[in-house]
Amino acid sequence: QKEVEQNSGPLSVPEGAIASLNCTYSDRGSQSFFWYRQYSGKSPELIMFIYSNGDKEDGRFTAQLNKASQYVSLLIRDSQPSDSATYLCAVTRIQGAQKLVFGQGTRLTINP
Amino acid sequence: EAGVAQSPRYKIIEKRQSVAFWCNPISGHATLYWYQQILGQGPKLLIQFQNNGVVDDSQLPKDRFSAERLKGVDSTLKIQPAKLEDSAVYLCASSLDRGYGTGELFFGEGSRLTVL
Numbered sequence: 570q571k572e573v574e575q576n577s578g579p580l581s582v583p584e585g586a587i588a589s590l591n592c593t594y595s596d597r598g599s600q601s602f603f604w605y606r607q608y609s610g611k612s613p614e615l616i617m618f619i620y621s622n623g624d625k626e627d628g629r630f631t632a633q634l635n636k637a638s639q640y641v642s643l644l645i646r647d648s649q650p651s652d653s654a655t656y657l658c659a660v661t662r663i664q665g666a667q668k669l670v671f672g673q674g675t676r677l678t679i680n681p
Numbered sequence: 682e683a684g685v686a687q688s689p690r691y692k693i694i695e696k697r698q699s700v701a702f703w704c705n706p707i708s709g710h711a712t713l714y715w716y717q718q719i720l721g722q723g724p725k726l727l728i729q730f731q732n733n734g735v736v737d738d739s740q741l742p743k744d745r746f747s748a749e750r751l752k753g754v755d756s757t758l759k760i761q762p763a764k765l766e767d768s769a770v771y772l773c774a775s776s777l778d779r780g781y782g783t784g785e786l787f788f789g790e791g792s793r794l795t796v797l
Contacts, residue, residue, distance in 0.1 A: 577721070612772060612788035613724065657723050668737050669786065671716075671723035 570595050573660050573672035581678045588645040590675050592658030595639070601661040602634055602641045607674065608654045617643060648679045683707065685789035687773050693795045699761035702792045706754070706775030712736075713750055714786060715758050716772040724772055730756065763796045770794070 605613035619632040631644040655674040686705040716724035732753040750756040774786040
């Protein structure tokens with residue numbers, strides 16, 4: 570079982586719609602959860618982090634965390650073509666040495 | 682504020698040759714990371730430094746990979762001898778503290794390695 574799992578996609582969403590990206594993790598003791606965006610040929614950049622169960626909103630982005638289900642998601646409202654990128658879920662693993670573990674990423678395409 | 686600097690951006694070598702990548706983190710960032718990102722996959726942590734000490738190198742293939750961070754600033758990642766499966770982008774990142782409090786790692790542009 571992978572430590573952090575994401576659907577690799579591609580996920581295709583029409584412009585203006587809501588894009589929903591999902592991630593599950595295996596380490597029940599994980600405490601911190603992050604979403605990074607990576608444009609093609611570029612490096613990852615942090616867009617959201619969440620520590621507590623529930624929702625966290627930042628502009629058009631909402632991160633959702635459910636620790637009981639070991640599930641974290643990212644919603645992008647009013648999707649724009651500029652949101653087309655790969656979205657990486659990352660989780661702090663605490664078993665052994667604490668480190669940030671990335672999922673394989675979901676490739677998102679917003680169609681005009 | 683200058684970002685994380687990496688060089689070279691691109692490198693093509695033949696298998697069994699050696700290669701070295703250099704990274705200069707953001708000024709004042711104590712923690713430095715080297716990640717390997719194979720095409721279509723997420724970044725995999727190779728080694729993490731806190732100042733000039735190693736915090737985690739559990740996934741570094743130590744028979745061929747080595748890394749150092751002298752004086753707690755610049756870092757070099759070396760591969761010798763290279764294998765075909767080492768073809769990847771090598772990402773250097775830094776963070777102000779241990780980083781996991783906010784998870785905000787600042788990444789460099791990456792060094793793309795192709796092994797023929």
